Amino acid sequence: MIYPETDTISNIELSDDDIEFIDRIVEEIGRGEESVIPILQAIQDRYRYLPEPILKRVCEITDITPSQIIGVSTFYTQFRHRPVGKHIINVCHGTACHVKGSVSIQDAFCRQLRLSENIDTDPEGIFTIQKVACLGCCTLAPVVQIDGITYGHLTPDTVPKVLDDFLSSSYKLSHKSELDDGLIISEGEEKGEIRLGLGSCCIAKGSDKVRSELIKSVQKHKIRAKIKRVGCVGICHQTPLVEVVMPNKRSYLYAKVTPEDVESIVLRHFKPKGVFRKIANITSKIIDKALTDESWEPITRYSISVRDPHVSAFLEKQKHIATEYAGSISPTDLDEYLENGGFIALKKCLTELN
Numbered sequence: 295m296i297y298p299e300t301d302t303i304s305n306i307e308l309s310d311d312d313i314e315f316i317d318r319i320v321e322e323i324g325r326g327e328e329s330v331i332p333i334l335q336a337i338q339d340r341y342r343y344l345p346e347p348i349l350k351r352v353c354e355i356t357d358i359t360p361s362q363i364i365g366v367s368t369f370y371t372q373f374r375h376r377p378v379g380k381h382i383i384n385v386c387h388g389t390a391c392h393v394k395g396s397v398s399i400q401d402a403f404c405r406q407l408r409l410s411e412n413i414d415t416d417p418e419g420i421f422t423i424q425k426v427a428c429l430g431c432c433t434l435a436p437v438v439q440i441d442g443i444t445y446g447h448l449t450p451d452t453v454p455k456v457l458d459d460f461l462s463s464s465y466k467l468s469h470k471s472e473l474d475d476g477l478i479i480s481e482g483e484e485k486g487e488i489r490l491g492l493g494s495c496c497i498a499k500g501s502d503k504v505r506s507e508l509i510k511s512v513q514k515h516k517i518r519a520k521i522k523r524v525g526c527v528g529i530c531h532q533t534p535l536v537e538v539v540m541p542n543k544r545s546y547l548y549a550k551v552t553p554e555d556v557e558s559i560v561l562r563h564f565k566p567k568g569v570f571r572k573i574a575n576i577t578s579k580i581i582d583k584a585l586t587d588e589s590w591e592p593i594t595r596y597s598i599s600v601r602d603p604h605v606s607a608f609l610e611k612q613k614h615i616a617t618e619y620a621g622s623i624s625p626t627d628l629d630e631y632l633e634n635g636g637f638i639a640l641k642k643c644l645t646e647l648n
């Protein structure tokens with residue numbers, strides 16, 4: 295097979311495990327040409343690139359030809375033909391990031407990783423760099439993502455710090471389990487809901503760390519609140535956003551929340567038992583002071599209101615169509631989606647229209 299960039303790849307020999315894997319995925323996915331993409335995806339999921347001997351085996355046991363594999367795997371940029379480093383650096387070259395200097399950011403990473411022209415993986419095999427289109431958090435441009443962790447507002451000078459931060463970060467992907475859907479911390483009747491924006495901008499600005507603090511705080515004080523992830527609220531430049539919704543439906547929106555703010559916010563709205571109640575009163579007073587300050591900055595630091603002219607001027611012009619209820623329901627909670635009229639059109643098509 296004439297395969298792109300084959301220099302080191304063809305030396306790999308197939309083990310029994312490899313053969314068992316390929317035979318199994320072909321059995322599950324199919325042998326026809328329509329199976330090319332899912333087979334390549336399955337191979338890349340396992341090996342993180344497309345080793346040539348594996349592709350040869352696919353051609354041997356299916357109706358798929360080498361030219362079909364080459365055609366598809368070179369057309370779609372998701373497929374890689376070379377081994378990749380342990381971590382992938384996605385440098386956004388979307389319009390906003392381009393305008394804000396993504397080319398110089400890419401150059402800075404290449405310099406820092408000692409990558410020569412046309413080489414995308416560092417000599418130690420730790421990082422592979424690639425260009426990607428918009429990562430969906432343009433307010434932070436220029437942006438890079440390393441294994442799903444987003445770094446924004448970069449300059450060439452901050453690139454070494456980004457790599458250091460990533461390598462020394464205690465952030466682990468196992469941490470992701472905490473990003474699951476609605477979580478009721480203690481048993482009993484819910485006393486409110488704490489909504490946390492976990493859209494791309496929110497995550498990029500650290501809302502997952504805010505969520506960790508929320509969970510810790512609510513657990514520590516045995517507060518009966520549901521912590522719920524919600525999608526983009528539409529004010530991405532004010533992220534991370536936390537909204538507290540009380541049983542009487544009154545809601546309080548907090549912008550630019552940091553992990554350090556979390557305890558104060560929680561204790562302001564939920565009453566813990568014993569000594570913590572006193573702390574709640576103290577922190578509540580501090581926040582009240584911020585709320586009555588007339589300047590914009592202290593208010594954005596804590597609570598904002600959708601009726602505030604700064605906020606309403608921005609939000610009122612937005613009409614959410616596909617993202618209706620973004621900010622109030624969990625994007626992956628089907629029950630909640632159904633409760634809010636989800637799939638009504640589909641139901642109508644299936645039951646009322648011929």
Ligand code: FES
Nearest residue numbers: 386388391428429
């Ligand atoms: S253009 Fe880079 S995040 Fe949108």
Ligand code: FES
Nearest residue numbers: 493496526527530
């Ligand atoms: S992504 Fe969080 S408000 Fe838009």
